[in-house]
Amino acid sequence: MILVTGATGALGSLIAERLSGRGDTVLGTRDPRQLEASLPVRRVDFDDPGTLVEGFAGVDVLLLVSAGYGEDDTVIARHGAAVDAAEKAGVGQVVYTSLTAAGDHLPYALPHRWTERRLRESALRWTVLRNGLYAELLAAIAAPSADGRITAPLGEGRLAAVARADLADVAARVAVEAPAHAGRVYELVGERAVGGADLARAHGPHVTYEPGTLAGARAGIAASGAEAFQVPMLVGTYSAIAAGFLSHTTGDLRRLLGRAPRSPLTAALA
Numbered sequence: 001m002i003l004v005t006g007a008t009g010a011l012g013s014l015i016a017e018r019l020s021g022r023g024d025t026v027l028g029t030r031d032p033r034q035l036e037a038s039l040p041v042r043r044v045d046f047d048d049p050g051t052l053v054e055g056f057a058g059v060d061v062l063l064l065v066s067a068g069y070g071e072d073d074t075v076i077a078r079h080g081a082a083v084d085a086a087e088k089a090g091v092g093q094v095v096y097t098s099l100t101a102a103g104d105h106l107p108y109a110l111p112h113r114w115t116e117r118r119l120r121e122s123a124l125r126w127t128v129l130r131n132g133l134y135a136e137l138l139a140a141i142a143a144p145s146a147d148g149r150i151t152a153p154l155g156e157g158r159l160a161a162v163a164r165a166d167l168a169d170v171a172a173r174v175a176v177e178a179p180a181h182a183g184r185v186y187e188l189v190g191e192r193a194v195g196g197a198d199l200a201r202a203h204g205p206h207v208t209y210e211p212g213t214l215a216g217a218r219a220g221i222a223a224s225g226a227e228a229f230q231v232p233m234l235v236g237t238y239s240a241i242a243a244g245f246l247s248h249t250t251g252d253l254r255r256l257l258g259r260a261p262r263s264p265l266t267a268a269l270a
């Protein structure tokens with residue numbers, strides 16, 4: 001049996017769609033009432049480890065979608081509880097959605113690497129899907145203002161952005177074929193790195209790219225009502241892209257999709 005966690009999230013729900021025809025798949029979410037699904041649903045809340053005993057019962061493949069919003073200690077506690085429970089429940093293999101190695105400079109990399117190490121040191125079989133940053137995330141953090149200006153502080157930096165739907169396709173495939181992917185780490189970044197100027201062009205002639213500064217972005221994010229941990233997350237994302245750390249591409253995504261990846265600009269503008 002396959003269990004997909006985080007099934008109401010943007011990535012989890014796309015994965016659930018792809019597995020919806022299967023008789024061997026169940027979905028996990030913190031609040032099953034929020035989920036109208038054709039598959040059975042279990043309550044799975046990493047902040048409430050008691051839910052994981054029943055939640056993981058009978059599961060062969062746990063598709064562990066990272067629960068990455070929070071301070072590092074919060075996220076580590078969540079993922080640690082999930083791996084502890086998987087061991088106790090006798091889960092055969094954990095497929096974990098991690099972060100691309102190119103993202104090591106990002107402020108939210110540490111809990112991903114912690115979780116990878118926890119899995120490597122466990123008795124479980126595991127597969128690590130090191131997801132690149134979503135094209136949809138780039139679109140959100142570099143959206144044009146009402147007067148048509150993209151001021152995100154990306155400089156000349158580019159991001160090997162990946163459509164979330166492609167990551168869902170790969171995750172669903174790997175979950176179904178899990179034993180063939182045991183012990184593997186995949187770098188799932190896009191094949192084409194895109195920057196602020198590319199985004200502006202894709203929006204059309206009414207949009208220009210006029211990159212601002214990190215200091216300006218930090219002040220704007222802090223004033224927007226963002227939670228304290230989100231400020232360094234977002235500023236660090238701009239900084240890593242601008243400094244050229246996230247433009248690296250690999251062929252893992254195409255190999256696992258068995259086709260060309262979706263266009264990051266089309267995904268960003270959708």
Ligand SMILES: NC(=O)c1ccc[n+]([C@@H]2O[C@H](COP(=O)([O-])OP(=O)(O)OC[C@H]3O[C@@H](n4cnc5c(N)ncnc54)[C@H](OP(=O)(O)O)[C@@H]3O)[C@@H](O)[C@H]2O)c1
Nearest residue numbers: 006007008009010011029030045046047066067068133134
């Ligand atoms: N690669 C990227 O660009 C990128 C961008 C943003 C985030 N991420 C990471 O990738 C994950 C999935 O992305 P997404 O786009 O689907 O984000 P999302 O739509 O915000 O979904 C967040 C997910 O976290 C789950 N979650 C939160 N707290 C949890 C808990 N205590 N126990 C179990 N699950 C919990 C939610 O599950 P339920 O609500 O269903 O319980 C939901 O699936 C994120 O959580 C984050 O770690 C990656």
